[in-house]
Amino acid sequence: MKIAIFDADLIGREKHRFPNLACEKISGYWKEKGATVELCTIFPDINEWKTWKKRYNEIYISKVFTDTPVPNYIKESKHVHMGGTGFYFDKAPDLPYEIEHHMPDYNLYNEWIENEVKLARESSEINGKTFNEKRFRGQFKEYTDYSIGFITRGCFRKCPFCVNQKFDHVFPHSALEEFYDPSRKKLCFLDDNFMGYPKWRELFSEIMATGKSFKFKQGLDERLLTDEKAKLFFEANYDGDYTFAFDNIADYELIHKKLEIIAKYNTRRKSVKFYVLVAFESTDEKDIENAFKRIELLFHYRCLPYIMRYMNKNDTPWKRSKYRSLYVTLARWCNQPSIVKKMTFREFCLANQALHKTSGSYCSSMKGLLEFENEFPEIAKKYFDLRFGEKNPKFS
Ligand code: SF4
Structure with missing residues (x-):
């Protein structure tokens, strides 16, 4: 065969x-x-x-x-x-x-990885460059370091933008031993909504018993966070960023309360990231404002926003938006932690402009900012100079 x-x-x-x-x-x-x-x-x-x-x-x-x-x-x-x-x-x-x-x-994927390493090594040799193999191999860590699986599946929320529409509850899917390879350093779970499983404590204990570092790749449901869950998760040997979602502006007050819980238990100051869905309900100034409003709240709590531009199999609405370049710049700014931690949105656009080769014209980021600011000066004034981690008197 x-x-x-x-x-x-x-x-x-x-x-x-x-x-x-x-x-x-x-x-x-x-x-x-x-x-x-x-x-x-x-x-x-x-x-x-x-x-x-x-x-x-x-x-x-x-x-x-x-x-x-x-x-x-x-x-x-x-x-x-x-x-x-x-x-x-x-x-x-x-x-x-x-x-x-x-x-x-x-x-x-082993053979493919080895081939990629070989090609990169040969290319470095041809170009007279030093090849740092360990560093290069780092990009394949998800293939080499993790046992991967769904310990639960399903979600009851049925968010209209999500592919998870088949089920109306969270249920156990694969027993840990079904995909757990003890020789691998870490565990990666692809669960849709682990925190939504009523018996999550039992599964959490099983995960902890492996002694391995673990992560929930698809994010965790912030709205279901309790003091008990936050304590356990933030004390655990969690791998990388804690990832949650802040998809809907309607959850603003609830998310605000949960951010307080995170602040209470994240005593090790681990990195916390939130997916921020944009361009789903609309692609107008209201949507841009809603994105910045969520970013403002996250910045106050030192949480990183990660912009997700909505798309489905037939359509990519942000590409048809009048503010297309603003959406692109917003994602480029937020989705690079080293940049978003240092620069405001305006500073990021100015930095792009400084690299722009054609004198006498604006780069697309700067053009997008200026046009939007001209049209909606109040929104721009409120949000374009926000800085990550700066305490906002509005929330203190
Ligand atoms: S909570 Fe998450 S997994 Fe559940 S339907 Fe919404 S986006 Fe999908």
Whole structure:
């Protein structure tokens, strides 16, 4: 048996660096059956495709992101299986039970990683540069260091912008031992809403018993944070940033209260990040103002905003907005922690302008800022000079 697996996001997204769990499970399942499994890192061209695919018994193509390109001559058929939210958004069919609950093949990407390292080393040699292999390998840590899985699945909130629409509650999904490889340093959970599971304490104890550092990659539900949860999570050996979401301005007061809880228990001053969804309800000045209003609150509590520009499989509304360049600049400013911690929004635009090569004109960031400020001076006055971590008398 010969199995081909395409992780379309790996092929089609330049800086994509996260393993596709479905691909790893498919690989694990087939390898156990004695099949030869190949991770394909390019799509064959249209002429090759017909003959190429005959070499394999089964071909799997998976993608997570809707805007990842996949050649249109590649179609689902008896032996060509296409899956994932990138193809089907909230209607993505489940993997067959025996694959879904199979131990992932954490070695699926090994050959690709070694090849990337080899190419980078050769390129450094040709260009007479020093190659720092350890540093270069750091970008593959999600492939090499983590056991990955869903300890719970489902969510009851049904946020209209979210792919998680299938269930109306949170339930246990994979037992830890189903995907836990003790030889790996860390654990990464992809749960939709771990804090929404009524028996979260039991699972939390299991996680703690491994002694491994862990993270919830998709973020945690801030609205469900209690003193008990905050104490346990902030005392734990948590890996990297604590990530929550502040998607809706309607949650403003509730999130404000929860930020107080975080401030109380985050005594080690660990980095806390919030996804800030924009361009969903509208793409007008109100949406921009709502984004800044959330950023203002987060800055006061030294929490980092991470701008998520809404898109679905058919549409990217912010791209059609009059304030398109402002959305881009907002994301570039917020989503680089080293920058957002140091510069106000205005300073960031001025820094971009300073690098602008064409004299006598404005760069797109500065142009976006000036046009918006001209149209809505009150909003600009309130928010364009906000500084991360500065105590805001409004909240003190
Ligand atoms: S709370 Fe999170 S996981 Fe649940 S529906 Fe909303 S965005 Fe999706």
